[in-house]
Amino acid sequence: MRRPLARTLTALAAAALLGPMLAACGSDEPADLVIYSGRNENLVKPLIEKLEKHLNANVEVRYGDSAELSAQLLEEGDQTEAGLFFSQDAGALGALSAEKRLAPLPQATLDKVAPAHRGAAGDWTGVSGRVRVLAYDPAKVPTPPNSIHELVKPEWKGKIGFVPTNASFQAFVTGLRVLEGDDAARTWLKGLKANEPKKYENNLKVLEAVDKGEVPLGLINHYYWYEQAAEKGEGKLKAKVHYLPKGDPGGLVNVAGVGILKGADKKQAAFAQKAADYFLSAEAQEYFAQETKEYPLAAGVKTAEGVPPMESLQPPKIDLGKLDSLKQTLAMLQEVGLV
Structure with a gap:
């Protein structure tokens, strides 16, 4: 099915803007996993380094704005090199989900996070709030x-x-x-x-x-x-x-989250799944809680000292996937x- 011209032009414009913005980390070896990250490099690079050690694999990260990366992924379709999208924002994940560009996550992965903090279609999950x-x-x-x-x-x-x-x-x-x-x-x-x-x-x-x-x-x-x-x-x-x-x-309450891209080969999809589970592990959740002062969403990890617990908040009830109309x-x- 042909994409509407306006969307295609928007995606192409985003891709053009992203050219100088995208940065990669990792060795010169071929990547086992390519991540498109809307999260700031200074914020998450130490966590990515921990992820590489956990996977015992070479991880390449391309950084940019979450909304623009989402538009680029829509344009790339099955030809994308990315295996995992690490978004700053639930709306960017919701946009990919609406276009069926994300692969279903295993129920065991989804069950680690409360339904309010993951996609209704079961194809993305929040990792920090x-x-x-x-x-x-x-x-x-x-x-x-x-x-x-x-x-x-x-x-x-x-x-x-x-x-x-x-x-x-x-x-x-x-x-x-x-x-x-x-x-x-x-x-x-x-x-x-x-x-x-x-x-x-x-x-x-x-x-x-x-x-x-x-x-x-x-x-x-x-x-x-x-x-x-x-x-x-x-x-x-x-x-x-x-x-x-x-x-x-x-x-x-918004979330940063991850989704596995459709089109990834079996090897990269397997690493992407392991990465998604790692971001929900105690080590990664402790990183979000202590280093970035965000809300951990899994593994029973508590918020940093002084930060009110999630259960004490009174946020609006909303399907975070509906934040896709940026x-x-x-x-x-x-x-x-x-x-």
């Missing part, structure tokens, strides 16, 4: 808001920091669209823009701005706060972190003038 939270300055915000819907009220004008180009923010907007509909999401985005939020380069810059008193409140992922708190030492971080309650869309989210953000 992150939560959208509010960073706030307690000197200026004694009682932080309990809903993102409060942020469009006039009293928050000029007081919010965010990163509209960040994948996690865009995944949150996609979640808002799924949960409350496009009209409600568009209205909220227009209200946010009317409050003149301050744009930053990344989540860490937002947190630093809150900590320095540049803005009273910021939209970030939880682990940035815990990483900075650990780095600076107890009590040195002025900014605090607030988890949104009662299923508020602003408290979305293109529509980007169009909406452009429509309201936030990107």
Whole structure:
């Protein structure tokens, strides 16, 4: 079946952009497993090195943006060299699942992770979780808001920091669209823009701005706060972190996850399966918990000290695979003038 021209052009454009972005790690020996990774190299390279030792194999990793890698994989189809997709975002995995580009995972693998954190079709699984939270300055915000819907009220004008180009923010907007509909999401985005939020380069810059008193409140992922708190030492971080309650869309729990690509030869598919299971092992889950301060999703591993346990959170209930409509989210953000 021929792909729609728009999708093909989008994928080709993504592939062209990815050319200079893709980087590989590993030896000069032929790869036993090729991974397309939407996760940052600095963040996961130590884990990939552990994976190579575990597999006793040569692993080649090509790094890039999760959404762009997903588009490239759709274009490559069965001709892809990749055996495993390691995505920063559930939506990119959902996009591949919708096009039936992922192979089914064994039930034993799926059962290691709660259904809420894996694909409904059984072809991808989350391996670590992150939560959208509010960073706030307690000197200026004694009682932080309990809903993102409060942020469009006039009293928050000029007081919010965010990163509209960040994948996690865009995944949150996609979640808002799924949960409350496009009209409600568009209205909220227009209200946010009317409050003149301050744009930053990344989540860490937002947190630093809150900590320095540049803005009273910021939209970030939880682990940035815990990483900075650990780095600076107890009590040195002025900014605090607030988890949104009662299923508020602003408290979305998203996952980084993996899926095995259809088209991989038997050898690579076998290594990809072993890699997927490794990412759910105690060693890898401890890495996510302790090194990146993310939420471990398997092996009974606990969160890092000070990070609230997953069962204490009140995130919105959502099929994470439905976060695949990034293109529509980007169009909406452009429509309201936030990107």
